[in-house]
Amino acid sequence: MIKLDRPQKPAYLTHAKVTELTAKFKADGSSVWRKPEITDPLIKASHKKCAYCECKLQEKDSYMEVEHFRHKDKYNDDVVKWENLVPSCKRCNGKKGTHDVVIEPIVEPFNMDPSDHLYLQMVYFRDHDDVGKATIETLDLNNYKRMVLPRFYITGQIERNIFAIEQALEAYTNTPSVRRKNGLIRILTDTLLECQPNSEFAATAATFLHLNPSYATLCAAMKAGNLWDEELEKLHQLSEAIRLV
Known part of the structure; x- marks a missing residue:
């Protein structure tokens, strides 16, 4: 895991568009985030890698998953909030599941420097603090x-x-x-x-x-x-x- 720089919010995500997409998700659970205007800048910002485990992702958005750092079911107002979206592989997205990062924070590499919370001992992740420990265990980084x-x-x-x-x-x-x-x-x-x-x-x-x-x-x-x-x-x-x- 490395520190990433989140790009500027896409022009596509106007206040009106965010309101529209959020309402649609709440109404029918649609994957309203699966738009190239959203997925393309995300995968580019992560160097075409999973933001968590650093495995390579395919360029087409069908091969990456948009992970909602604050889970979309509990925090559905944030379902297309730009600061809440993270490019992830299917494995890491599945491992994180419904984990509540508000109650038990983990590293979000756009907003946090992983080196403040994690270190590598040979090829195993170790933690500097509780955030690092929760990150390793939630994402199963030592599988x-x-x-x-x-x-x-x-x-x-x-x-x-x-x-x-x-x-x-x-x-x-x-x-x-x-x-x-x-x-x-x-x-x-x-x-x-x-x-x-x-x-x-x-x-x-x-x-x-x-x-x-x-x-x-x-x-x-x-x-x-x-x-x-x-x-x-x-x-x-x-x-x-x-x-x-």
Whole structure:
């Protein structure tokens, strides 16, 4: 889970339209939120990922669910209130169910920074406070098959990449060449790209990378050898910002 920036409310959601859609939902329970004017900016804001677990969502709104942070049955006046809508995968939406976030708050990544409430220990979510604990348990974020195993895969890939970067740096140091330099930078760039906000399970990848002492050693060596450039620095800083520690 990473911090997200909620976009401006769509022009479509005028006061009159919100009133109309809310009345229709109350009358017949229609899925009045399933409009491209609503779903498109939501999925774009979450980098086409579930706002909670960071799994990739399909671009078509039929493959994502609009999750009502305050549940639509109890808080039906908020059914199309822009600040109440969260892009979610079917699993997380189902896990959250009718959980009442007013009574027992959980992390809403548009309004709250997940790192204030959650941290990662290896590939498992841990809590800093009661909000973090409720988030983990409500969304079942440590479900082994659906959540933990994919995070194992990501961290394994990062570990293999770090080893490859170490080998590439050693080869370049022993016998410098443009080809070896470009290959080294490419591997590191590809690794950092896996840790960007638009990547699947980015918080896991970024946290694992930045907590790995070998990565810090590699960064220092590349800076000392004038191999570190502006693009690497930008990717480094963006990934550092979404760590869960």
